[in-house]
Amino acid sequence: xxxxxxxxxxxxxxxxxxxxxxxxxxxxxxxxxxxxxxxxxxxxxxxxxxxxxxxxxxxxxxxxxxxxxxxxxxxxxxxxxxxxxxxxxxxxxxxxxxxxxxxxxxxxxxxxxxxxxxxxxxxxxxxxxxxxxxxxxxxxxxxxxxxxxxxxxxxxxxxxxxxxxxxxxxxxxxxxxxxxxxxxxxxxxxxxxxxxxxxxxxxxxxxxxxxxxxxxxxxxxxxxxxxxxxxxxxxxxxxxxxxxxxxxxxxxxxxxxxxxxxxxxxxxxxxxxxxxxxxxxxxxxxxxxxxxxxxxxxxxxxxxxxxxxxxxxxxxxxxxxxxxxxxxxxxxxxxxxxxxxxxxxxxxxxxxxxxxxxxxxxxxxxxxxxxxxxxxxxxxxxxxxxxxxxxxxxxxxxxxxxxxxxxxxxxxxxxxxxxxxxxxxxxxxxxxxxxxxxxxxxxxxxxxxxx
Numbered sequence: 001x002x003x004x005x006x007x008x009x010x011x012x013x014x015x016x017x018x019x020x021x022x023x024x025x026x027x028x029x030x031x032x033x034x035x036x037x038x039x040x041x042x043x044x045x046x047x048x049x050x051x052x053x054x055x056x057x058x059x060x061x062x063x064x065x066x067x068x069x070x071x072x073x074x075x076x077x078x079x080x081x082x083x084x085x086x087x088x089x090x091x092x093x094x095x096x097x098x099x100x101x102x103x104x105x106x107x108x109x110x111x112x113x114x115x116x117x118x119x120x121x122x123x124x125x126x127x128x129x130x131x132x133x134x135x136x137x138x139x140x141x142x143x144x145x146x147x148x149x150x151x152x153x154x155x156x157x158x159x160x161x162x163x164x165x166x167x168x169x170x171x172x173x174x175x176x177x178x179x180x181x182x183x184x185x186x187x188x189x190x191x192x193x194x195x196x197x198x199x200x201x202x203x204x205x206x207x208x209x210x211x212x213x214x215x216x217x218x219x220x221x222x223x224x225x226x227x228x229x230x231x232x233x234x235x236x237x238x239x240x241x242x243x244x245x246x247x248x249x250x251x252x253x254x255x256x257x258x259x260x261x262x263x264x265x266x267x268x269x270x271x272x273x274x275x276x277x278x279x280x281x282x283x284x285x286x287x288x289x290x291x292x293x294x295x296x297x298x299x300x301x302x303x304x305x306x307x308x309x310x311x312x313x314x315x316x317x318x319x320x321x322x323x324x325x326x327x328x329x330x331x332x333x334x335x336x337x338x339x340x341x342x343x344x345x346x347x348x349x350x351x352x353x354x355x356x357x358x359x360x361x362x363x364x365x366x367x368x369x370x371x372x373x374x375x376x377x378x379x380x381x382x383x384x385x386x387x388x389x390x391x392x393x394x395x396x397x398x399x400x401x402x403x404x405x406x407x408x409x410x411x412x413x414x415x416x417x418x419x420x421x422x423x424x425x426x427x428x429x430x431x432x433x434x435x436x437x438x439x440x441x442x443x444x445x446x447x448x449x450x451x
Contacts, residue, residue, distance in 0.1 A: 003172040007160040011047065016158040019048035022119030023158070024085070026110065027054040027077075029069040032124035034076070035169045036161055038178055039120060041080065053083040055117055057110045059091040061102065065184060072181050087113045103191075114157060123413040125150050125159045128166035131215040132196045139192075143261060143278050147222035165212050184447065202443055226262075233262035245311040252309060253288055258284060267311055270297050283402070291361065292426040293408045305337075305426065305447040322376040326415070331448060332375050335411050338448040339375065339425070349442035364422055364429035366441040371418030378414055384421040387434035398427060415445055 001009070011017055025037045038266045040052050052430075056073045058066050070086060077084040095105035114121040129150040151164045161169065173180060189195045204211040236259060240251035247267075252260060266282045280296055287304050288292045291334035294302045296311075303310045323332050328343035343366055344352070353360045364387075383394040415423040423429040423445055435442060 002363060003035070003161075003164050003168050004039060004042070006163045006168075008043065008046075010152060010163050011043075011158075011160050014152045014158070016153055016160060016444050017047055017049065017120060020050050021047075022051040022053070023049060023121065024053045024055050024114075024117040024121050025116060026121060026123045027056050027073050027084070028124075028183070029056070029072045029076070029126070030183060031173050031178075031180045032126055032161065032166070032169050034178050034180040035172050036122055036124040037076075037082065038176060039078070039160070039172075041082070051083075051119070053085070055085045055087070055113055055121070056087065057113050058088040059106050059109070060088060061091055061106070062183070062185065069181050069183075072179075076179075081414065085113075085117070090344075108204060111157075119156070121157050123157060124169075126161050126163055126164050126166055126169060127212050127216050128197075128201075130219060131162065131212045132193055134215055134219060135196050135200060141278055144222060144258070145226055145262070145265065146278070148226050149217060149219045149222075151223075157236075163216070165288055222307065229258055229262045230266075232259045233266055237263050237266060240309075241309055242308075246311040249288060249304060249307045249309045257285070260288075268298075268304070279299050287402070290402075290426070292402055293411070295408065320377050321413075322374060324372070324374055324385065326373040326375050328443070332413075334375075334413050337411070339413055340446045341373075341375075341415075342444040342446055342449050344442050344444060346440050346442060349444070360444055360446070361443040362425055362428070362447075363442050364433040364434060365435050365439045366437070366443040368433040369417045369422060369443065373422070374416045376416060377410060378412060382421065384424065385431040386424075386427065387431045389431075395424065398424070413445075 016022060023040060025033060025040060027033045027037055037054060040047075040049070043133075044052055045048075054077055055072070056070060058070050060066055062069075070088075074084060074086070076082075089109045091106045091109055092102055093108065094104045097126075098105060109222070134147055134149045150159065150162065152159050165170075169407075172178075185191070186194060187198070189198055201211070207344075208214060236251065236255055237247070240247040240263075242248055252263060255263065261281050264281050268280060268284070283294055284296070284302055287302060288309065291304045293304070296302050299313070301312045305310055321334055326332065326341055328341045331338050331340045333339075349360065349363065353363075378395050381394070382396075383392055385392040386398070395414075412427075413425045414421055415425070419432070421430055421444075422433055425445055425447075429435075
């Protein structure tokens with residue numbers, strides 16, 4: 001199949017462009033984007049497109065070369081009579097301001113400009129880009145979702161060249177005598193993607209000249225699997241939802257791991273954009289089992305307590321708190337959360353535990369408590385011996401294990417007696433007060449909900 005045939009097949013298979021649509025091409029000036037613009041102009045009548053335009057983003061990273069690219073794009077669009085939007089941004093300064101990588105900042109700027117366009121936006125990602133992306137995901141660690149590579153369609157962003165290799169695109173440019181510019185940084189192997197492109201892919205092609213096509217078949221199978229799991233995840237998310245950004249923990253815990261991972265991926269996404277690595281997903285799955293809070297991308301907090309799973313804005317640091325002479329039956333407010341102290345007979349506790357293990361997990365032997373109880377914030381050097389563990393542990397290390405932010409650590413109440421820490425909320429009691437077969441009375445620290 002020719003490049004034109006492959007692109008047309010992808011457009012129709014993925015239903016990228018309905019009749020009467022307008023489309024803006026992300027035009028860098030490189031071979032891929034020039035070929036894409038030429039291709040869509042040639043298919044304009046066949047696809048019944050209303051308009052074909054272009055958008056160019058100057059990142060200001062390569063000095064005179066960036067200016068050269070901009071001038072080339074402007075001249076090309078004048079020659080082809082294509083309306084052009086140009087956006088200039090100091091991406092290096094933006095990256096420093098936002099404390100992120102230059103590549104991440106550049107991508108954010110490009111897609112912000114794409115979203116500002118009316119109609120559809122076509123980017124020139126190819127099968128070669130897709131293969132490189134999957135290899136990068138494998139190297140950095142990925143779940144099966146990462147094998148799906150670059151989606152052919154994401155919202156209004158479409159990728160008509162996703163089935164065409166880079167060699168095919170360059171041959172198309174030669175066939176149609178299309179001029180283009182080359183980004184000099186593409187040869188810089190300091191970038192991970194360029195190392196994959198320059199060093200790894202040639203070795204894979206030496207083993208199998210059709211390596212990109214082989215990886216493409218894997219991507220297609222992964223996308224089929226992902227579509228099925230995503231549908232199950234959407235249904236599970238709706239079944240678990242009890243309110244705005246609030247879900248039933250028991251429903252989520254009953255899911256298969258692959259569906260739960262997809263559910264959490266959806267929870268951590270923002271406006272359809274994926275936010276959260278496989279490490280975030282793994283940490284969130286562990287959080288569902290043990291409870292507590294976890295900082296997640298986008299400046300948010302995933303909070304798990306009782307049968308509730310909530311996605312909240314990040315909390316600000318709390319002022320220091322301490323409640324003296326804590327009594328059973330009383331309620332104490334820490335930040336936006338109310339905590340209640342309960343004192344139950346062993347029989348009542350076990351009955352309630354059978355009904356809701358999540359709500360009554362923060363428990364200890366009431367008769368082993370020495371002196372008056374206090375509920376306080378953690379202090380530097382705090383440590384205790386979590387029940388069931390072989391050794392003591394500082395709270396700093398304990399909180400590091402669950403990736404709690406500074407603000408979240410400040411919001412974790414400690415129940416203490418005259419001998420020290422009795423219980424760390426959502427992390428369990430100390431070994432000296434753990435519940436045993438001889439326990440008669442149980443003290444419970446129960447989360448009551450938001451203020």
